[in-house]
Amino acid sequence: MSAGRFAPSPSGDLHVGNLRTGLLAWLFARSTARRFLVRIEDLDRVREGSEQRQLDDLRGIGLDWDGPIVRQSERRDLYEDAIATLTAAERTFPCFCTRREVLEAPSAPHLPPGAYPGTCRDLSTAEQARRSRVRPPALRLRSDPGTWSVDDELHGTFTGGLDDVVLRRGDGVPAYNLAVVVDDAAQGIDQVVRADDLLSSAPRQAHLAHLLGHPPPRYAHVPLALSAEGKRLAKRDGAITLRQLAVAGLDPLRLITDSLGLPAAAPADLLEPFDPTCLPREPWTFVPPR
Ligand code: GLU
Numbered sequence: 113m114s115a116g117r118f119a120p121s122p123s124g125d126l127h128v129g130n131l132r133t134g135l136l137a138w139l140f141a142r143s144t145a146r147r148f149l150v151r152i153e154d155l156d157r158v159r160e161g162s163e164q165r166q167l168d169d170l171r172g173i174g175l176d177w178d179g180p181i182v183r184q185s186e187r188r189d190l191y192e193d194a195i196a197t198l199t200a201a202e203r204t205f206p207c208f209c210t211r212r213e214v215l216e217a218p219s220a221p222h223l224p225p226g227a228y229p230g231t232c233r234d235l236s237t238a239e240q241a242r243r244s245r246v247r248p249p250a251l252r253l254r255s256d257p258g259t260w261s262v263d264d265e266l267h268g269t270f271t272g273g274l275d276d277v278v279l280r281r282g283d284g285v286p287a288y289n290l291a292v293v294v295d296d297a298a299q300g301i302d303q304v305v306r307a308d309d310l311l312s313s314a315p316r317q318a319h320l321a322h323l324l325g326h327p328p329p330r331y332a333h334v335p336l337a338l339s340a341e342g343k344r345l346a347k348r349d350g351a352i353t354l355r356q357l358a359v360a361g362l363d364p365l366r367l368i369t370d371s372l373g374l375p376a377a378a379p380a381d382l383l384e385p386f387d388p389t390c391l392p393r394e395p396w397t398f399v400p401p402r
Pocket of ligand 1: 119120121153292305310
């Protein structure tokens with residue numbers, strides 16, 4: 113059965129921009145008769161208590177979801193299975209570069225800026241063994257050169273360069289790009305609605321899905337919320353969480369529906385008037401109350 117999802121990282125409270133993306137993901141899914149799933153992306157930074165507060169806040173603006181919450185930290189076997197599949201197809205290689213070495217390497221002309229330049233792609237087995245004694249390697253995808261295209265509800269066909277993405281970090285933790293692809297496929301998610309700072313990652317993720325034999329989801333990358341300075345909203349911007357806004361006497365849901373040109377109503381009452389083609393295409397600048 114088809115499904116959409118919201119996949120927050122429990123690194124702090126959701127802010128009004130995250131909640132706005134959550135509402136949109138819910139509206140896209142529910143208005144197309146999909147299930148709506150919540151997945152906690154907790155492979156990385158986790159702040160104690162954050163997951164519960166995020167779930168409370170989603171409920172607080174009137175969202176609900178189907179089935180149990182899924183946590184990535186409980187699914188490491190699935191990611192390792194995918195790595196084994198790719199390794200059996202000779203699609204992986206260990207990489208010994210530090211982040212800094214990757215950033216400082218001269219970039220190859222056929223690769224997008226910042227892309228991995230292929231430094232460790234063709235090391236001999238002996239060299240790999242020698243370097244493994246110095247530092248545990250990351251595992252990268254042996255990607256195809258070139259580009260990949262995805263369909264996006266708001267951006268149309270979007271094409272991006274492929275890259276040897278990290279699949280497992282040097283510390284053994286599965287990387288976001290792998291986990292997201294494995295989970296979306298395993299959970300039957302065929303609609304990915306998220307902020308458009310991830311649009312440029314979509315082609316790599318769809319390509320990785322293809323290599324693992326999964327159909328790509330349909331994407332909708334929605335405009336990001338920005339601070340008055342034009343940067344993505346962050347904690348230092350002040351009153352941006354549900355609790356902070358409530359203390360300031362503001363109704364977060366109302367702020368969000370106003371920003372989307374939707375009527376001031378509970379999410380369930382927005383399904384009828386929801387029309388993705390009418391969504392704003394520009395980032396939303398949110399100036400927190402002082
Ligand atoms: N966990 C990611 C975030 O909170 C979202 C990833 C995704 O939606 O693909 O930014």
